[in-house]
Amino acid sequence: MSTLFLSRRLWLLGAGTLAVAGSACAQTRAAPSIQVFKTPTCACCDGWIRHLRQAGFDTSVTVLPSLRSVRSSRGIPEALASCHTGLVGAYAVEGHVPADDIKRLLRERPQAVGLAVPGMPLGSPGMETPDGQIQPYETLLVLADGRTRVFARHPSA
Structure with missing residues (x-):
């Protein structure tokens, strides 16, 4: 009888350990990765990159003399051009977009x-x-045909 009790206790302890470990793994998601393309002389880009890193983004940076080809290859109209472009998942992020808006997009x-x-x-x-x-400014959702619609307003009311 005591062997049965001990086996049962070990089984419950093991099951509890697995449940806690599984829960911890589910809560530990990988940080979203964003690749940032920026021009060489832009200080505001560095501030945006710091903002993304502080918000938990795994950020890599590529410096280019021009971002036109990056933007056009992702469908960002030149009218929305900025000094930095981010690529996150299947999306492009142009300009000073807040990290919370990017997280909502994802x-x-x-x-x-x-x-x-x-x-x-x-x-x-x-x-x-x-x-x-x-x-006050707006974050715009850029649609495939180049049109935009308001995604968020800042500061939020």
């Missing part, structure tokens, strides 16, 4: 080319100011 997986923040709005990631000024 969660929702819309039929789109990617996201863009046109211009260089003050207060967007990489464009922070010493006085904390924030210019």
